[in-house]
Amino acid sequence: MRTRLVAGNWKMHTTVREAHDLAAGVRDRLAAADGADVVVCPPFTALAEVGRTLAGSPIELGAQDVHWESHGAFTGEISAPMLWDLGCTYVIVGHSERRHLLGEDDETVRRKVAAALAHELIPILCVGESLEERDGGRTERVVQTQVRIATLDVPPDQAGQLVIAYEPVWAIGTGRPATGAEAGRVAGLLRGWLREWFGEAAEAIRILYGGSVTPETIGEFAAQPEVDGALVGGASLDADAFARIVWAVATKDSSGAP
Numbered sequence: 001m002r003t004r005l006v007a008g009n010w011k012m013h014t015t016v017r018e019a020h021d022l023a024a025g026v027r028d029r030l031a032a033a034d035g036a037d038v039v040v041c042p043p044f045t046a047l048a049e050v051g052r053t054l055a056g057s058p059i060e061l062g063a064q065d066v067h068w069e070s071h072g073a074f075t076g077e078i079s080a081p082m083l084w085d086l087g088c089t090y091v092i093v094g095h096s097e098r099r100h101l102l103g104e105d106d107e108t109v110r111r112k113v114a115a116a117l118a119h120e121l122i123p124i125l126c127v128g129e130s131l132e133e134r135d136g137g138r139t140e141r142v143v144q145t146q147v148r149i150a151t152l153d154v155p156p157d158q159a160g161q162l163v164i165a166y167e168p169v170w171a172i173g174t175g176r177p178a179t180g181a182e183a184g185r186v187a188g189l190l191r192g193w194l195r196e197w198f199g200e201a202a203e204a205i206r207i208l209y210g211g212s213v214t215p216e217t218i219g220e221f222a223a224q225p226e227v228d229g230a231l232v233g234g235a236s237l238d239a240d241a242f243a244r245i246v247w248a249v250a251t252k253d254s255s256g257a258p
């Protein structure tokens, strides 16, 4: 019942020209994408151009962050209505780089999730433990707390729209992904907590894995019943690699190419 999803996080990469070329490459390779939703999240500066490049294609546009207020004296920030105005349908919230490098806390993430939903953007809520937390046996508590606080303001009738990306911090950008079994175990725990908090709606919430996903590693994540897709960083900057990941998620077969 859940449509699988692959999201590409381009982080602080690409000029407008480079973003256009990358988006065109993804669009041309995935013109007939079937079996999975696909979203690319360029930097703010390239959203308008990538939106134009993807017009008429099934690939959706997402942003990498959002402020919780809709307007006001918040120099340098971008609001949900501004993203919606550019054609965004998704927004990444609480990415570990924002939490760990830019000081974003659970309370901030909670406000951003609420703002996204209030303005018809689907939040891709990122959660995950650090290496120290993992080694200390605190993965479950950390992930549960992050998701609980972030979703406190989500009304049950909107909960089904949420996307949660389980991204262990130690796996992001390190070339050292979790195993499929580890990702599947945490995704299963997440589903259980979401059922407690949101009842039936939990079945519609998509849970992604993120952390050093490549065309070579996606197969074991796609095979997990509770993993509904992937949030992809580095490999999303290569149109071929990204298209192969989408293909594997859409078909649950990592041996083929589009």
Ligand code: PEP
Residues within 6 Å of the ligand: 009, 011, 167, 171, 172, 173, 174, 175, 210, 211, 212, 213, 231, 232, 233, 234, 235
């Ligand atoms: C990410 O940015 O969310 C991510 C998972 O990055 P990478 O795929 O490069 O590890």
